[in-house]
Amino acid sequence: MDFKGKKVAVLGFGLEGKDAASFLIKKNANVFVYDKKQKSELEVSPFENKAKFICGEKYLDEELDGCDLIVRSPGFYRYLDVIVRAERSGTYITSVAKLFFDLLKLLVLQELRGKERQVL
Secondary structure: OOOOOOEEEEEOOOHHHHHHHHHHHOOOOOEEEEEOOOOOHHHHHHHHOOOOEEEEOOOOOOOOOOOOEEEEEOOOOOHHHHHHHHHHHEEEEEHHHHHHHHHHHHHHHHHHHHHHHHHH
């Protein structure tokens, strides 16, 4: 999976949201963090100039359908209207756990392909 230059929304900035944001920033994605808490309540210093934060009570008023990918934290109901609308417009919806297993599957397939070449 190539995240370079992709607009990625991370919904929730708890443990999983921070891990997702950190991983995606390292992969050169354009990361947008959405959280109900005020930015001053979040530990954003390691991410300050690397991600955009949309925070506060109306944090989901901004539509997500311009995103290439949405990574939602476990506390986000999968079928929130804003997520469903984004998905209908072509945005891929995932979670940290699903993203991990998708990437693991890719690594395993690459390893198996390498072994096939060695046998031939």
